[in-house]
Amino acid sequence: MKLKIYGDRMSQPTRAIIIFCKVNGIDFEEIRIDIAKGQHRSPEFKEINPMGQVPAIVDGRFKLFESHAILSYIACAFPGVSDHWYPADLSKRAKINSVLDWHHSNLRRGSASFVLNTVLAPALGLPLNPQAAAEAEKVLTSSLSKIESIWLKGNGKFLLGSHQPSIADLSLICEIMQLKLLDENDYDRILGPHKKVLQWIDNLKIATKPHFEEVHEVLYKAKARFHNNRLLLANNKMTTSTNTTTPSKL
Amino acid sequence: MKLKIYGDRMSQPTRAIIIFCKVNGIDFEEIRIDIAKGQHRSPEFKEINPMGQVPAIVDGRFKLFESHAILSYIACAFPGVSDHWYPADLSKRAKINSVLDWHHSNLRRGSASFVLNTVLAPALGLPLNPQAAAEAEKVLTSSLSKIESIWLKGNGKFLLGSHQPSIADLSLICEIMQLKLLDENDYDRILGPHKKVLQWIDNLKIATKPHFEEVHEVLYKAKARFHNNRLLLANNKMTTSTNTTTPSKL
Numbered sequence: 001m002k003l004k005i006y007g008d009r010m011s012q013p014t015r016a017i018i019i020f021c022k023v024n025g026i027d028f029e030e031i032r033i034d035i036a037k038g039q040h041r042s043p044e045f046k047e048i049n050p051m052g053q054v055p056a057i058v059d060g061r062f063k064l065f066e067s068h069a070i071l072s073y074i075a076c077a078f079p080g081v082s083d084h085w086y087p088a089d090l091s092k093r094a095k096i097n098s099v100l101d102w103h104h105s106n107l108r109r110g111s112a113s114f115v116l117n118t119v120l121a122p123a124l125g126l127p128l129n130p131q132a133a134a135e136a137e138k139v140l141t142s143s144l145s146k147i148e149s150i151w152l153k154g155n156g157k158f159l160l161g162s163h164q165p166s167i168a169d170l171s172l173i174c175e176i177m178q179l180k181l182l183d184e185n186d187y188d189r190i191l192g193p194h195k196k197v198l199q200w201i202d203n204l205k206i207a208t209k210p211h212f213e214e215v216h217e218v219l220y221k222a223k224a225r226f227h228n229n230r231l232l233l234a235n236n237k238m239t240t241s242t243n244t245t246t247p248s249k250l
Numbered sequence: 251m252k253l254k255i256y257g258d259r260m261s262q263p264t265r266a267i268i269i270f271c272k273v274n275g276i277d278f279e280e281i282r283i284d285i286a287k288g289q290h291r292s293p294e295f296k297e298i299n300p301m302g303q304v305p306a307i308v309d310g311r312f313k314l315f316e317s318h319a320i321l322s323y324i325a326c327a328f329p330g331v332s333d334h335w336y337p338a339d340l341s342k343r344a345k346i347n348s349v350l351d352w353h354h355s356n357l358r359r360g361s362a363s364f365v366l367n368t369v370l371a372p373a374l375g376l377p378l379n380p381q382a383a384a385e386a387e388k389v390l391t392s393s394l395s396k397i398e399s400i401w402l403k404g405n406g407k408f409l410l411g412s413h414q415p416s417i418a419d420l421s422l423i424c425e426i427m428q429l430k431l432l433d434e435n436d437y438d439r440i441l442g443p444h445k446k447v448l449q450w451i452d453n454l455k456i457a458t459k460p461h462f463e464e465v466h467e468v469l470y471k472a473k474a475r476f477h478n479n480r481l482l483l484a485n486n487k488m489t490t491s492t493n494t495t496t497p498s499k500l
Contacts, residue, residue, distance in 0.1 A: 051352070062341050070344075090326055095314070095319075097318065098314055
């Protein structure tokens with residue numbers, strides 16, 4: 001029975017798992033759980049993941065959620081996955097686990113909260129929270145600095161000085177790609193100073209070609225949609241403002 | 251060369267690692283990094299963990315931080331650790347990883363932030379943040395409910411319906427033990443309704459006897475100190491209040 005991946009490509013950890021399977025030639029069935037429609041909260045999906053979050057997998061009768069646990073499980077359970085993704089060597093594996101554990105309360109916390117509180121909340125029918133956004137930006141910026149000075153220390157193309165990517169590179173970079181949804185000024189302000197991070201993202205795109213870009217297409221389309229919506233909103237505001245402040249000129 | 255554990259028993263993940271080593275007869279040297287004195291931010295300690303956080307370990311020339319990565323590394327690298335702590339079976343191991351990953355953004359986030367913003371901040375010279383405490387309580391309470399309804403589902407004594415503990419039981423319970431520092435009303439309000447969680451904690455105390463209680467002694471002493479400080483503060487307030495409102499009676 002084929003591996004089933006339940007997810008939404010708008011979700012960064014869902015994309016990481018799909019890219020990982022594609023790059024490693026693992027046959028899978030993708031079952032879309034549309035977050036914007038609240039399908040992750042449906043009773044049917046809660047039979048798969050009682051926490052009501054994507055991604056989740058079903059492998060035969062085995063159900064699993066939490067993307068890092070899923071990535072390490074797939075890397076070990078399916079034949080043909082190159083060792084560099086999740087090395088059998090204990091020390092190398094432990095270092096990758098260390099990056100993945102660090103990710104939760106640092107890069108992921110900062111990035112997910114910043115994107116939610118600047119651009120995503122209105123699309124999900126939630127209020128924006130500028131104070132939460134400001135706090136998230138601090139965590140995000142500090143995390144990007146730590147990635148550069150600690151995890152990307154040395155001359156390797158990938159995390160931990162490695163010359164080939166691991167599941168940690170994939171997880172962290174899919175998180176950073178979510179920042180594409182931001183207003184371009186925000187994106188440039190936050191990512192611009194981190195040249196090493198930008199180079200690292202390019203390295204992964206090349207190493208996982210063409211799957212990385214193909215799986216991110218949904219995100220790129222959403223980015224264009226968000227951008228257009230911002231332009232429309234700005235135009236409307238300008239018209240309203242013109243109407244309000246200078247009615248005599250109309 | 252003996253395994254070195256750098257940590258502070260006031261830190262919940264430090265305690266988890268020390269208990270794990272003691273229960274499994276792993277010989278180690280404990281190097282205290284006093285958080286209250288800011289020793290985790292010293293240049294010497296940053297040579298061990300550049301993130302400046304405890305716990306961290308050094309095993310020969312190998313350095314590692316992030317407690318979950320440390321626990322799984324020790325479970326695999328040292329002989330004589332019973333399989334139930336971190337099973338070799340892929341599916342069982344994946345489920346334990348899933349609990350550990352879930353922990354970061356749920357129980358840990360709620361518990362650590364609630365304790366910090368109700369009792370710990372003043373001891374660390376930080377301001378209290380009641381709004382952050384209120385938000386943290388929601389995350390904490392929801393996490394405890396999910397532990398009961400999802401992770402402790404069934405009749406096992408431990409997480410995932412197991413009859414013996416895993417590193418996930420140890421990590422999550424050491425986190426919950428931190429709530430002992432709270433004012434007793436807060437502790438009872440939050441933990442009281444979660445009878446299954448309370449029973450689960452007792453099960454782990456028995457399974458890891460006498461190490462669990464011995465390693466938690468530092469926390470119990472801090473709890474008594476915090477309690478006395480609160481009494482002193484309340485008495486002072488009462489005296490001040492009496493002085494202020496009824497001066498004629500003095």
